[in-house]
Amino acid sequence: MFLKVSRTLALLLCLSGVMLFVNASPATAHNNNIAHGSDYAVVNSPHNSGYVCDLENDGRRAYVEVRFNTVPESYRLLWSYGFGQPCRTFGDISEPDTLPRWRICEGAGGYNDPCSKFENI
Secondary structure, rough: OOHHHHHHHHHHHHHHHHHHHHHHOOOOOOOOOEEEEEEEEOOOOOOOOEEEOOOOOOOOEEEEEEEEOOOOOOOEEEEOOOOOOOOOOOOOOOOOOOEEEEEEEEOOOOOOOOOOOOOOO
């Protein structure tokens, strides 16, 4: 009898563990660093500062584009100093009640600039 109860209990515990695993919601994915070619940017975990670095001697400055889920959608461009200069730091990139997305680009800050894909911060 003890063996039958133990098997039943083990089966119930196993099934409840599977149910917990199936019902668990995944964490929101985010990236604290992003790159495009040799240019890159890093933001700290609380998302209140970071830096952007231009490591390509191509005449195009690297910059970070941050987009916020606001109505209307707002964005900020955070520029590097350009090739040959140290990385440039930037301050607060958070806005209340938003989930910012970001990407790194190079060029003049226009719609045709080459960029990485947008990712959640």
